[in-house]
Amino acid sequence: MIVTGGGTAGHVTPLLAVVSELVRQVPDVKISYFGTKKDTSSSLIVGSEYFNKRQSIFAGKFRRYNGKPYIWYIKHPSVMLLNIRDIFFVGLG
Numbered sequence: 001m002i003v004t005g006g007g008t009a010g011h012v013t014p015l016l017a018v019v020s021e022l023v024r025q026v027p028d029v030k031i032s033y034f035g036t037k038k039d040t041s042s043s044l045i046v047g048s049e050y051f052n053k054r055q056s057i058f059a060g061k062f063r064r065y066n067g068k069p070y071i072w073y074i075k076h077p078s079v080m081l082l083n084i085r086d087i088f089f090v091g092l093g
Helices: 009-025 042-046 070-075 077-092
Strands: 002-004 032-036 053-057
Touching: 002 009, 070 077
Parallel strands: 002 032, 032 053
Antiparallel strands: none
16 A cells, blocks of 8 residues: 655644554555655654655645735746746656
């Protein structure tokens, strides 16, 4: 079985609860975890005994900010450059 989550403990904590119940019901299940390289909750996953394999992958993020006009993005080129870079991370992921 493959599971994924990450970024924050808000995603990983429920994942650990589901996985622990699965292991309790099916003790010989093999579980692989896939998460991002910059996962802030990776310490929860690394410290867990439930996973047979942990794999880091690239992940991109599309940055958009509610209510910001298009001209704001032109004035903040770093946001645009990160979005362009992350197009490749999505493909790699």
